[in-house]
Amino acid sequence: MTATGSDAETLRGRIAAELARTRARTTxxxxxxxxxxxxxxxxPLMSPLVWDLAHVGNQEELWLVRDVGGREPVRQDIDHLYDAFQQPRRDRPALPLLPPAEARVYLATVRDKVHDLLDRVRFTDRPLVADGFAFGMIVQHEQQHxxxxxxxxxxxxxxxxxxxPPPPEPAVRVADEVLVPAGPFTMGTSTDPWALDNERPAHRVDLPGYAIDAAPVTNGRYREFIADGGYDDPRWWTGEGWAHRQAEGLTAPLHWRRDGDGWAYRRFGRWSxxxxxxxxxxxxxxxxxxxxxxxxxxxxxxxxxEKxxxxxxxxxxxxRYPWGDDDPTAEHANLGQRHLWPAPVGAYPAGASPLGVHQLIGDVWEWTxxxxxGYPGFTAFPYREYSEVFFGDGHRVLRGGSFGTDRAACRGTFRNWDYPIRRQIFSGFRCARDLRPDER
Structure with a gap:
C-alpha cells in the first residue's frame, strides 16, 4: 500500500478500527x-490484571504519543512501574500501581491523543510509521497482553x-499425518507491513522430506500416554525434562484432575x-x-x-496463512477469544493447508x-527488547496462535517463544518424524 492520498485515509481508518476493536477486548x-x-x-507467574491494563496504555504513550507524535508525556512519573524489564511479575503487586479507575482514565487520555496525531501523521516520514507500522505494533502488543x-x-x-459459545463441531475426518516432500521454501517475510522484527527477513530454507501430524495431538492421544505411565517413566524424558517433572510433581496437563475413571478439565471456573x-x-x-x-x-x-x-x-x-493470503474469519480458525477452549479436530476444514494439515492457526500454540x-540477516527494530534480548537456548519457539490469540497477532510467519517449563499459556503441540527410505 502506498500511504498517500486516499490510501493514507484508508490506512487511517483501518488503524482506528483495529485500535478500537482491541481496546474493546481489553475493556x-x-x-x-x-x-x-x-x-x-x-x-506468581502473572501480573495483577490492573498492571497489564495500565502497561498497554503506557506502551501506547511511549511509542505513539511521545515518539511518533512528539508530544509531551502524559504520565512520565509511572514509566518505571510499567517497565516489564525493571519489574518482575512476582514483584508487581507490591508496586504503587494506578488503581483501576485511574488506570482507565489514563488509557482514555492516551487514546485521545493518539486519535489526534493519527489524523496528522504522514506514513512516509520514517520506517517506524511506514505503512502504519508503529500503530500495528501497538495493536499487536495490546492483543498479546x-x-x-x-x-x-x-x-x-x-x-x-x-x-x-462452544467452538464448532467436527466437519471432516482428518488424516493421521501428512507427508511433506523434500525441497526449498520461503520462510519468514520481508513484505508483510506489520510483521515484527523476528519474522524478518524472508529467506530460503531447504528441508528433507518429513511427515507431520495432520492435526494437533488430542486429549485422547495424550490420555493414552498418561495411562501407559508416561509421567512415571524417565525413558521418555530428557534429563532436564525429567528433573522438572519430578521437581514440580507433574502428572497430567495443568487444570486436569481425576474424575472417576476419567479426567475433568477446569476451564475459566467451570469443570467439564x-x-x-x-x-x-x-x-x-x-x-x-x-x-x-x-x-x-x-x-x-x-x-x-512453517513449511x-x-x-x-x-x-x-x-x-500468508495456510488457506491463502486473506485474513482469517470464523470459518478458518479458532482465534480471538471467540470461544474459550480449543475446537475439536476437523472443525475448520476451510483453514487447512494445501497439503491437508489442519488447525495450524488458532486453537493451541504449538511447541517446536x-x-x-534471529533469522539470517536479522535486524532489531524498533528496539532490541522486543526480540533480540530473548535469543538463545533458554526459550523454545511456539507457532500458530491459540483460541486466545487475536488475528492481528497471528500469521503464518508469527513467532512466539517461552521457557520450556511454561504451561499456563494456551500451549499444545503436534508431532513429526523423518521419512523412511521407502517414503522418500
Missing amino acids: ALTEAVDDADLLRQHS DETMLATHQLRSGPPALGA PVRDDEPVVHVCFHEAQAYATWAGRRLPTEAEW AARWDPVTGRSR STTFR
Missing part, C-alpha cells in the same frame, strides 16, 4: 471482574467471569469432562517432548512447522523443537 477482560480481582495476583490477561482469568479462583477429540492444552515443552518420544516421533522444527503451514506445492510460494534466534 471486556478487565470489566468482567471487580476492582479487588483486578488488584489481586492470581499466580489481552491473551496474557485471558490466561490470568484461567488461573483465577472463584466463580466464572467469562463466557463464550475432558473431551478426547480436542487438542490437548496447557502442557509444557518437556511434556510435549516426552509424549513425542513415547509415540516414537519427535517435535517438528520451526521450519518444518507445512505456508508452502503451496502447486505454485511453490509461501502463503527450535530455540529462539
